Amino acid sequence: xxxxxxxxxxxxxxxxxxxxxxxxxxxxxxxxxxxxxxxxxxxxxxxxxxxxxxxxxxxxxxxxxxxxxxxxxxxxxxxxxxxxxxxxxxxxxxxxxxxxxxxxxxxxxxxxxxxxxxxxxxxxxxxxxxxxxxxxxxxxxxxxxxxxxxxxxxxxxxxxxxxxxxxxxxxxxxxxxxxxxxxxxxxxxxxxxxxxxxxxxxxxxxxxxxxxxxxxxxxxxxxxxxxxxxxxxxxxxxxxxxxxxxxxxxxxxxxxxxxxxxxxxxxxxxxxxxxxxxxxxxxxxxxxxxxxxxxxxxxxxxxxxxxxxxxxxxxxxxxxxxxxxxxxxxxxxxxxxxxxxxxxxxxxxxxxxxxxxxxxxxxxxxxxxxxxxxxxxxxxxxxxxxxxxxxxxxxxxxxxxxxxxxxxxxxxxxxxxxxxxxxxxxxxxxxxxxxxxxxxxxxxxxxxxxxxxxxxxxxxxxxxxxxxxxxxxxxxxxxxxxxxxxxxxxxxxxxxxxxxxxxxxxxxxxxxxxxxxxxxxxxxxxxxxxxxxxxxxxxxxxxxxxxxxxxxxxxxxxxxxxxxxxxxxxxxxxxxxxxxxxxxxxxxxxxxxxxxxxxxxxxxxxxxxxxxxxxxxxxxxxxxxxxxxxxxxxxxxxxxxxx
Numbered sequence: 211x212x213x214x215x216x217x218x219x220x221x222x223x224x225x226x227x228x229x230x231x232x233x234x235x236x237x238x239x240x241x242x243x244x245x246x247x248x249x250x251x252x253x254x255x256x257x258x259x260x261x262x263x264x265x266x267x268x269x270x271x272x273x274x275x276x277x278x279x280x281x282x283x284x285x286x287x288x289x290x291x292x293x294x295x296x297x298x299x300x301x302x303x304x305x306x307x308x309x310x311x312x313x314x315x316x317x318x319x320x321x322x323x324x325x326x327x328x329x330x331x332x333x334x335x336x337x338x339x340x341x342x343x344x345x346x347x348x349x350x351x352x353x354x355x356x357x358x359x360x361x362x363x364x365x366x367x368x369x370x371x372x373x374x375x376x377x378x379x380x381x382x383x384x385x386x387x388x389x390x391x392x393x394x395x396x397x398x399x400x401x402x403x404x405x406x407x408x409x410x411x412x413x414x415x416x417x418x419x420x421x422x423x424x425x426x427x428x429x430x431x432x433x434x435x436x437x438x439x440x441x442x443x444x445x446x447x448x449x450x451x452x453x454x455x456x457x458x459x460x461x462x463x464x465x466x467x468x469x470x471x472x473x474x475x476x477x478x479x480x481x482x483x484x485x486x487x488x489x490x491x492x493x494x495x496x497x498x499x500x501x502x503x504x505x506x507x508x509x510x511x512x513x514x515x516x517x518x519x520x521x522x523x524x525x526x527x528x529x530x531x532x533x534x535x536x537x538x539x540x541x542x543x544x545x546x547x548x549x550x551x552x553x554x555x556x557x558x559x560x561x562x563x564x565x566x567x568x569x570x571x572x573x574x575x576x577x578x579x580x581x582x583x584x585x586x587x588x589x590x591x592x593x594x595x596x597x598x599x600x601x602x603x604x605x606x607x608x609x610x611x612x613x614x615x616x617x618x619x620x621x622x623x624x625x626x627x628x629x630x631x632x633x634x635x636x637x638x639x640x641x642x643x644x645x646x647x648x649x650x651x652x653x654x655x656x657x658x659x660x661x662x663x664x665x666x667x668x669x670x671x672x673x674x675x676x677x678x679x680x681x682x683x684x685x686x687x688x689x690x691x692x693x694x695x696x697x698x699x700x701x702x703x704x705x706x707x708x709x710x711x712x713x714x715x716x717x718x719x720x721x722x723x724x725x726x727x728x729x730x731x732x733x734x735x736x737x738x739x740x741x742x743x744x745x746x747x748x749x750x751x752x753x754x755x756x757x758x759x760x761x762x763x764x765x766x767x768x769x770x771x772x773x774x775x776x777x778x779x780x781x782x783x784x785x786x787x788x789x790x791x792x793x794x795x796x797x798x799x800x801x802x803x804x805x806x807x808x809x810x811x812x813x814x815x816x817x818x819x820x821x822x823x824x825x826x827x828x829x830x831x832x833x834x835x836x837x838x839x840x841x842x843x844x845x846x847x848x849x850x851x852x853x
Contacts, residue, residue, distance in 0.1 A: 223332040236329030242379040250385040251624040257353035268366035275367040286359035290387040294494035296395035298464035299437040333376040336401040381620040392439035393547030402549035415540040438465035443544040456501040493530035563699040566706035585688030601704040611699035632686035634662035641780040726782035750797040757781040
């Protein structure tokens with residue numbers, strides 16, 4: 211991932227600060243002026259807004275007071291609990307906030323050197339694959355001398371208000387932050403990969419096994435510096451509605467701990483080793499808490515020893531932070547955003563992922579071969595006009611993390627736009643030797659398809675068996691233009707790359723050596739009744755498909771006489787009348803053993819009939835070493851651009 215920092219609006223913090231100190235003036239940001247254009251585009255704040263510098267609000271302003279804490283933040287009049295919740299999570303991760311609030315010690319007020327203060331600050335955000343440095347002045351909107359937006363508990367602490375101002379600048383104005391997604395803000399703070407989990411649809415609270423797996427996963431994410439947030443879905447009239455259990459609908463909460471808490475007192479607790487999964491959250495309001503089991507003063511805490519309670523930092527006060535049992539959390543909350551910091555380090559004691567990142571665009575073109583915004587797979591005629599990416603699974607099976615992200619659109623809210631495109635992607639299993647773009651969806655096997663949603667990011671985890679695949683990122687509707695970033699993470703390098711060519715290129719020697727006249731797809735489904743066995747009584751068969759000097763080898767089917775190869779190959783044929791050969795081999799440690807073959811003459815392959823051809827011994831000459839039949843599906847097309 212890109213690591214260099216780009217100055218936003220070409221504003222260089224060090225140069226601007228040096229100029230201000232030299233001229234003995236306080237910085238005023240021309241790109242985000244202290245007027246109504248920076249506040250709102252539709253609904254003004256209720257009251258007379260005055261822009262004040264921190265020194266006009268507090269006698270002794272500081273960036274941090276007694277360090278940085280998730281308890282520092284309180285939401286203002288904006289409906290941006292999602293952003294404040296993300297800031298609370300950020301405060302718990304020193305290696306993250308020190309990147310976002312870069313060279314924070316230098317930015318802190320220094321009473322001993324007041325001449326070095328220039329009223330300028332800068333913050334760094336990860337935007338669409340690169341770190342961007344955003345400069346702001348320190349003039350903050352107030353009403354009656356009080357900050358109206360995000361602010362700290364301590365009146366003289368200003369890191370949260372200044373960070374919010376920098377984020378509002380990226381979004382066009384403060385009002386553009388009214389409504390958003392916590393996971394998106396966390397990604398902007400870290401470059402993490404965000405996964406949206408529908409707790410309601412998955413009904414984890416009803417399935418203990420699924421619930422345990424989810425807890426272990428969240429515990430692992432949190433312990434590896436990932437960030438988790440959650441919310442309760444609400445109808446428009448229910449936004450920020452407090453329920454009887456103390457939770458608030460349509461409101462984002464930051465998860466501040468995931469832990470198995472030991473039950474019991476004294477040494478008995480350690481010998482018994484009984485634990486309960488708990489999760490801790492914080493309300494961005496800084497008040498209003500869950501009042502059920504494991505809330506601040508509930509009787510459940512009597513089951514926990516004093517030392518364990520002390521380690522957990524249990525406090526009985528309405529500070530917005532509270533614990534819940536994980537079962538209650540799964541039952542009460544409907545949605546969670548899980549942001550994973552993916553480890554791609556070459557040297558690490560933790561799991562290391564291979565990363566593929568590609569930036570692309572959905573673009574229109576009247577030429578079908580050049581159009582790249584064909585819509586989802588419902589659009590049969592145009593779907594395969596979308597961008598396509600090829601990847602290989604070389605292991606028996608590999609876990610994949612797919613993340614498709616579009617550009618943030620909040621900055622367009624001021625002009626009545628700013629809605630996300632509805633996006634998603636599909637993964638197809640293709641021929642083992644494919645190297646050109648797909649042009650016929652009927653000959654491919656769809657493996658998985660993501661959810662299509664108008665979110666900034668669509669994420670999917672899945673395990674793919676050995677083979678070659680094509681991933682196709684799309685908008686839901688055709689002819690919708692936009693930019694995207696595709697990230698693919700695998701255990702083993704998948705050699706992921708974009709498919710750009712539609713067919714073999716014509717070269718200067720093509721007139722002498724010939725140019726492909728047809729495209730043939732060969733599908734091998736399986737073999738039945740193999741007689742050749744190894745010492746264990748079984749076999750480890752595989753097939754080799756050969757055509758015009760090219761060959762494709764299938765995966766090995768372990769210990770079976772009834773193999774299911776599910777293997778396909780594609781051949782661009784210069785001499786369509788030449789036969790195709792399918793050989794069956796048995797894999798051995800010392801030397802592989804030939805078991806038989808099927809030779810398909812031209813007439814057997816010269817068909818566009820997609821039916822399965824049953825090739826039996828009596829119908830095709832097969833070697834004596836093999837009995838039974840091979841099921842083949844053979845399709846030939848004479849138009850290169852049709853496949």
